[in-house]
Amino acid sequence: MTLRHILVTGGAGYIGSHLADALVGRGCRVTVLDNLEPQVHRSGTWPSYANPAVRYVRGDVRDRAILEPLVLASDAVVHCAAAVSVGQSMYQVDRYVDVNTRGTALLLDILVNAKHHVRKVLVASSIGVYGEGAYRCQAHGMVAPGIRPEAQLAARDWEQRCPSCGDHVASVPTPEGKALYRDNIYSMTKYHQEEMALLIGRTYGIPVVAPRFFNVYGPRQSLSNPYAGIVAIWLSRLLTGKQPIVFEDGGQLRDFVSVHDVVECLVLMLENAGADFLPVNVGSGQAIPILEIARLLARLLGVPVEPLVAQRGRKFDIRHNTADITRAREALGFEPRVSLEHGFAELIEWARSTPDVAVDYFDQALEELEQKGLLVKS
Numbered sequence: 284m285t286l287r288h289i290l291v292t293g294g295a296g297y298i299g300s301h302l303a304d305a306l307v308g309r310g311c312r313v314t315v316l317d318n319l320e321p322q323v324h325r326s327g328t329w330p331s332y333a334n335p336a337v338r339y340v341r342g343d344v345r346d347r348a349i350l351e352p353l354v355l356a357s358d359a360v361v362h363c364a365a366a367v368s369v370g371q372s373m374y375q376v377d378r379y380v381d382v383n384t385r386g387t388a389l390l391l392d393i394l395v396n397a398k399h400h401v402r403k404v405l406v407a408s409s410i411g412v413y414g415e416g417a418y419r420c421q422a423h424g425m426v427a428p429g430i431r432p433e434a435q436l437a438a439r440d441w442e443q444r445c446p447s448c449g450d451h452v453a454s455v456p457t458p459e460g461k462a463l464y465r466d467n468i469y470s471m472t473k474y475h476q477e478e479m480a481l482l483i484g485r486t487y488g489i490p491v492v493a494p495r496f497f498n499v500y501g502p503r504q505s506l507s508n509p510y511a512g513i514v515a516i517w518l519s520r521l522l523t524g525k526q527p528i529v530f531e532d533g534g535q536l537r538d539f540v541s542v543h544d545v546v547e548c549l550v551l552m553l554e555n556a557g558a559d560f561l562p563v564n565v566g567s568g569q570a571i572p573i574l575e576i577a578r579l580l581a582r583l584l585g586v587p588v589e590p591l592v593a594q595r596g597r598k599f600d601i602r603h604n605t606a607d608i609t610r611a612r613e614a615l616g617f618e619p620r621v622s623l624e625h626g627f628a629e630l631i632e633w634a635r636s637t638p639d640v641a642v643d644y645f646d647q648a649l650e651e652l653e654q655k656g657l658l659v660k661s
């Protein structure tokens with residue numbers, strides 16, 4: 284399918300900007316709608332990596348007067364604009380629901396009520412919709428435990444337990460069919476975004492895909508946003524001579540996927556019908572403990588700093604979640620290409636060559652978590 288004119292909301296951000304570049308490279312006309320959220324874009328201006336071939340519109344996705352004409356001029360919409368922090372969503376409830384849930388509702392309202400020629404919609408969803416990943420109990424097979432009780436975290440009993448027999452369970456890659464479970468406001472909004480978009484897509488015959496991003500990393504991550512992902516937080520700590528702080532014991536398994544692989548998967552979703560009307564895991568398919576990532580970053584940076592293993596949990600954290608990418612492989616022909624070593628080396632090279640990219644605001648964010656009682660005392 285040839286899609287000529289593509290609207291990327293949040294396209295000044297990290298994932299959206301890489302996608303915009305890739306689409307320009309494929310001959311598409313790309314429009315970006317972004318309000319330059321100050322927490323992400325501290326300068327208040329379009330980022331230095333802005334693509335001269337892209338049309339940039341500064342505005343809010345909740346503003347119908349701005350969004351509607353852009354949607355009407357497009358063949359496809361990739362909705363990346365969002366407020367993106369799990370921790371912050373637990374005390375900025377109104378903002379998160381308004382930007383993420385209502386912003387998507389407005390997009391869908393336009394698609395239902397205006398005369399348009401949009402033939403594909405991608406809505407950025409997240410690993411967060413699963414809550415905990417999938418687990419296997421030796422006695423009970425596949426099980427889906429909920430969030431760990433505070434008392435368990437306080438006792439530093441980090442591993443998940445089987446809901447039936449209480450024994451420890453083993454993490455397995457999470458397929459899209461796993462029961463969904465939200466344990467923080469950000470993830471609820473991601474769940475609502477994807478459910479609403481898939482529902483409207485199926486009802487009105489508009490092909491919608493909900494990519495569920497796992498832990499995306501790569502150049503252009505907002506390193507100074509202390510509410511962003513752990514890689515950005517640790518890197519900015521290391522670049523400012525501080526120890527990365529690893530919650531619990533660092534054994535949490537995650538799936539780190541290069542932004543380049545993510546973009547390739549998004550392009551496949553735009554160009555093929557194989558995943559239409561479905562949620563799709565977007566990950567590397569590799570499980571890795573987060574402590575190893577913190578160490579890898581320090582090693583690649585050449586700083587002799589050991590991560591600080593906090594042995595403390597946060598109330599909303601999950602233990603393990605890694606991607607089963609069978610659907611992306613089979614429905615789209617997706618194959619991740621970037622190795623961890625290469626991908627992180629590229630990230631670090633970019634961070635080093637980008638002045639003022641890393642200002643560490645993490646201590647302040649940690650203090651906020653402490654004040655709101657979101658760190659478990661142990």
Ligand SMILES: NC(=O)c1ccc[n+]([C@@H]2O[C@H](COP(=O)([O-])OP(=O)(O)OC[C@H]3O[C@@H](n4cnc5c(N)ncnc54)[C@H](O)[C@@H]3O)[C@@H](O)[C@H]2O)c1
Nearest residue numbers: 293295296297298317318320343344364365407409496499
């Ligand atoms: N990075 C990850 O690991 C990851 C994981 C899961 C899901 N996601 C999802 O992917 C999408 C993109 O994430 P990202 O990592 O590129 O984040 P990002 O913060 O770099 O980009 C988001 C962009 O949206 C813009 N924005 C925020 N609120 C807006 C509003 N009201 N109106 C217009 N623009 C607005 C911001 O200015 C920013 O440029 C988000 O929907 C996020 O929830 C990302």
Ligand SMILES: [Zn+2]
Nearest residue numbers: 420423445448
């Ligand atoms: Zn069991």
